Structure formats: structure tokens, C-alpha cells
Amino acid sequence: MSDPIEIEESNAQFLAAWIHLSQSLPGRRVEHTDGVSVVLSGTDMVMLNAATLSSPATDLQDLERRARRAVELARAGGVPWLFALSDSWSPGGDGGAAAELLGRLGFDPAVSLTGMVADAIAPQRRAPSGLDLRRVADAETRAAIADLNAVAYSVPIPAGRASVAHEALWGDRGFGRVGYVGDQPVCSAATFIVEEIRYVGFVVTTPEHRRKGYAEAAMRSCLDDALSATGIQRTVLHATDIGRPVYEGMGYRAVTRFAFYTPPQA
Incomplete structure (x- = not known):
């Protein structure tokens, strides 16, 4: 229980x-x-x-x-x-x-x-090759993380850009990563400091690149960015059924x- x-x-x-x-x-x-x-x-x-x-x-x-x-x-x-x-x-x-x-x-x-929680993240089991992880730090990467999530949730691209790509979201409490294969964005993740907890969201991978460890790599990078900046260990997220096994492998446990x-x- x-x-x-x-x-x-x-x-x-x-x-x-x-x-x-x-x-x-x-x-x-x-x-x-x-x-x-x-x-x-x-x-x-x-x-x-x-x-x-x-x-x-x-x-x-x-x-x-x-x-x-x-x-x-x-x-x-x-x-x-x-x-x-x-x-x-x-x-x-x-x-x-x-x-x-x-x-x-x-x-x-x-x-x-x-809803899932972890006090610490388990060591990485495998690091994917050929993935270029870029910080969400400019208009291009903000648009990329917005577009990836808009497509994943079947909403119009302009809706994603009007919300997820808003520059103010990515201040000193937001840490995002977009993974590229060549010049194509294929995955994303973000960590936000919410009430002194590392909260994870916007974790997606395009269908053709799933099961390669890409989303986990992006997620680990932004979690590490947040940890280095704040020292906060505890982390919470709300997982889709597709993502839950990945998170369990990283040390998260289900709550509700x-x-x-x-x-x-x-």
C-alpha cells in the first residue's frame, strides 16, 4: 500500500x-x-x-x-x-x-x-549512441520540445509553441534537453524545480526511435542539470503507461x- x-x-x-x-x-x-x-x-x-x-x-x-x-x-x-x-x-x-x-x-x-517518486536515480544501464543532447536554451530548441510534445499529444503545433515554447518557462528553474539524430529532433525531457522537488515532464520520443534509450538519456541529462544546479535529490513525475517501465528501471516507484x-x- x-x-x-x-x-x-x-x-x-x-x-x-x-x-x-x-x-x-x-x-x-x-x-x-x-x-x-x-x-x-x-x-x-x-x-x-x-x-x-x-x-x-x-x-x-x-x-x-x-x-x-x-x-x-x-x-x-x-x-x-x-x-x-x-x-x-x-x-x-x-x-x-x-x-x-x-x-x-x-x-x-x-x-x-x-504518479511516481524516487529519492535517487539508479545508475544508467546503457548509453545510446548517435544521440546529440542539446539544452533547451534558444528559440530552436524551445520550438523542438514544443513540437515533439504537441505531436505526441495530438494537439496543433501552434498550441504547443504558445505554451511549451514560451521563453519564460525556461528560466533558472527549468532544465530541458532535446535529443537529435543528425539535424532531426527525436526525443525530449525536462526537469523543473517545483516546491523544492525535481519534477519531470515533457518526456517523449518519436515512434520510429523508441526502444533505443533516447528518452531515458534525455531525462537523465536534465535531471543531472537540475541536481548540479540545486543539489535537490528527490524527484516526482506522472508517467504514461508507455513510459512507466523506463522510469521503474531508473528507480522510480508507483504511488497512485x-x-x-x-x-x-x-
Whole structure:
């Protein structure tokens, strides 16, 4: 059974990271009310627009009330968004019952992520060859990491560039790497210092270059960059099903599952 403190941490890091990733954007909107937190980037980068619970739901009636409130708050932002719910914060920790309720309310399952944590990263097992890892430090590399993530999440390139490529995101608390094969960007990863934890995101690899260790190499590089700059060891992320085995091999352990839902149609 997961440690309740780590469950709280994973939920807190999810919310704090989403706030951090949108903080420099001119159209951002953050609101905490009625047990619901809404973070909207003001762009069409749907994965950066989320509504979630501010605390565990006490019962299904409480979850229904807060889900309906989330729709009211997020819909007013005028951008695509997702409702995120940790299984551990579902009533009684029952993600299945929560999913059934949300389905009746018109929410559709979209994707699931696993909150993971590590106190230290395991040594690298293999270093890929032919990969040029470049820091996210200029307009070209910012556009590259934005485009890689936009394609991975099936959103328009302009939406990615309006959010992920925003220069202010990559200040002294952001450490990104893009991996190139020749002149072609093929993978990316980033580490942000969020509430004194190394938070990892934007980890993607183009389909034709998967299973070569590229994303892990990019991730290790930006984790090392953040460690060298800050000395912070602990690290948290929210993993896709594709990425989870890679992270487990690096020493991360699963804490809680987050289910993401598309909201009911207006």
C-alpha cells in the first residue's frame, strides 16, 4: 500500500507543476474554490489545462458536486481541458466507482498517468549512441520540445509553441534537453524545480526511435542539470503507461494512478 504522505505529495506536485508550467503565459487562469482546483494555460495545449480535486472526495455525492463545479469553472476558460482524479482521492479509494459516476455525468476516459517518486536515480544501464543532447536554451530548441510534445499529444503545433515554447518557462528553474539524430529532433525531457522537488515532464520520443534509450538519456541529462544546479535529490513525475517501465528501471516507484477525463459536452 502506498504511503499516504507520498499520495498527498503526488497530488500536490501534480497541481503545483501544472501551475508552474502555465505561470508565465498571458492567458493563464488558476482558481481554487469549493474543493476544486482549475489550472488553465489559456492555450489549446489540452494537457496543460486541468481541473482536479483540492482534497480527497468524502463520498460519491461529494465527488459529483465537485465534478459539476469543475465543469462550471473550467468551461468558462474557453480552452480544451481535462478532469484529473487520483484513484487514492476517489471516495474510499475506489477508482472504479468514481469512473462509473463520472461516466454517468458525461465524462469520457482519456488517458491515465501513474504518479511516481524516487529519492535517487539508479545508475544508467546503457548509453545510446548517435544521440546529440542539446539544452533547451534558444528559440530552436524551445520550438523542438514544443513540437515533439504537441505531436505526441495530438494537439496543433501552434498550441504547443504558445505554451511549451514560451521563453519564460525556461528560466533558472527549468532544465530541458532535446535529443537529435543528425539535424532531426527525436526525443525530449525536462526537469523543473517545483516546491523544492525535481519534477519531470515533457518526456517523449518519436515512434520510429523508441526502444533505443533516447528518452531515458534525455531525462537523465536534465535531471543531472537540475541536481548540479540545486543539489535537490528527490524527484516526482506522472508517467504514461508507455513510459512507466523506463522510469521503474531508473528507480522510480508507483504511488497512485491518475485518471484523466474529457468533460461533458456543453
